[in-house]
Amino acid sequence: MDRNRDGKLQLDEIPEQMRPFFQRADANKDGVVTREEIQAARQPGPQSRQRQSExxxxxxxxxxxxxxxxxRQTLDVYVPEGIEGKNPVVVWIHGGGWQNGSKDRCPIQYLLDHGYVVASINYRLSGHAIFPAQLHDCKAAIRFLKANADKYHIDADRIGVWGSSAGGHLVALLGTTGDAPKTEGDLGVTFGNGAVQAVCDFYGPTDFLTMDESNVKSRLRHNAPGSPEAKLLGGVPTQTLDQARAASPLTYISAEDPxxxxxxxxxxxxxxxxxxxxLERRLEETGVPVELIVVAGGGHGPFHTPEIQENVLKFFDRILKAK
Incomplete structure (x- = not known):
C-alpha cells in the first residue's frame, strides 16, 4: 500500500475497509502511520495508556x-450516573491533521470520576470544507452544549476544552476568539457564544507561516501543496496569507482570554x-495565565500518562471548580 515508498502510510493510500484500523494505529494523530505504529496497534491489550472512567x-x-x-456535525456526551445540579464540562477535540480523526475513543473519560461531564465532538474535515468551517463547527458545538445545559447537568459558565495536534489548534482558537463575534459562524444554536473558560492545548499549531522554521527534522513540509495546512486553508500558507492569519490563535489574543x-x-x-x-510568550505578554510544560525527549504525543492526566485534572479543577 505504500505507493510512494516513503516508509509510512497516509489515509488516501489505505483501502476504505481498512481505514478504521488506520485511525487506531495513528497513535500520535499526525495523519500518517509508520511501521512502528502498525506493530504497536497489532499488539494485544489496550491501545493506549489513558485511564478511563470507573x-x-x-x-x-x-x-x-x-x-x-x-x-460530521455530531458530538457525544458522557454524564456520570447519579450526578445532580450543574457541573463543569470538558470538551475533547480530536486531532488528525484536520483531514481525519474521530470523536470516538475519547481519551479523557477519566475526568468523569472527578465531578466532570465529558463531551467529544466531530467537525468537518478539510476534505469537506476549508477553514473557518472547523472553528465554526467547534463553536456551534459549544453553543449547543450551553443551550442544553440542563439536560446534560452542565454549568454553561464552566466549560473547558482539551485537544491534541489539530485539536490543540482548535481549542487554542476557541480560547482566544471568545471575544471575537465574527468568528462564531451561524450554524446550529445561534444565540449565546462559543466562549470557554479553560484551555488545555496538547502540541497544537499556532502560526502556519512559521511551521517550517525548526531545528527538529520534520516529517512534513508544511508550506507545500498537499500539506495538511494547505488542505485546511485552500492553498499553501504563504500564498493564502489572510487565511493563514485568520487561522492563527495568535491573531486574536486579548487580556480577556481564559x-x-x-x-x-x-x-x-x-x-x-x-x-x-x-503562544505562551504572547499570552504572557498580554497578561493571560499560561503554563507551558515541555516534555523532554517527547515527540508528537500522545502524553496520556497518569502523571500528565493528574496535572491536567488539577488545572481544570483550579479553573472550573473555583467558580
Missing part, C-alpha cells in the same frame, strides 16, 4: 449539534515546539 456513565452518542447539518495549559515535546517531528513557545 463509574457508570450515561452516554448520549451521535447527537447532532446542527439540525439537518453535515454528518487560562491555558500547554504540553509539547521538545523532539516533536510534526509540530515544532516553537509553535507552543510563541
Amino acid at each position: 463509574r457508570a456513565v450515561e452516554e448520549f452518542r451521535n447527537v447532532a449539534y446542527v439540525k439537518g447539518g453535515h454528518e 487560562p491555558f495549559l500547554i504540553y509539547h515535546g521538545d523532539k516533536d517531528p510534526v509540530v515544532p515546539l516553537g509553535q507552543s513557545q510563541v
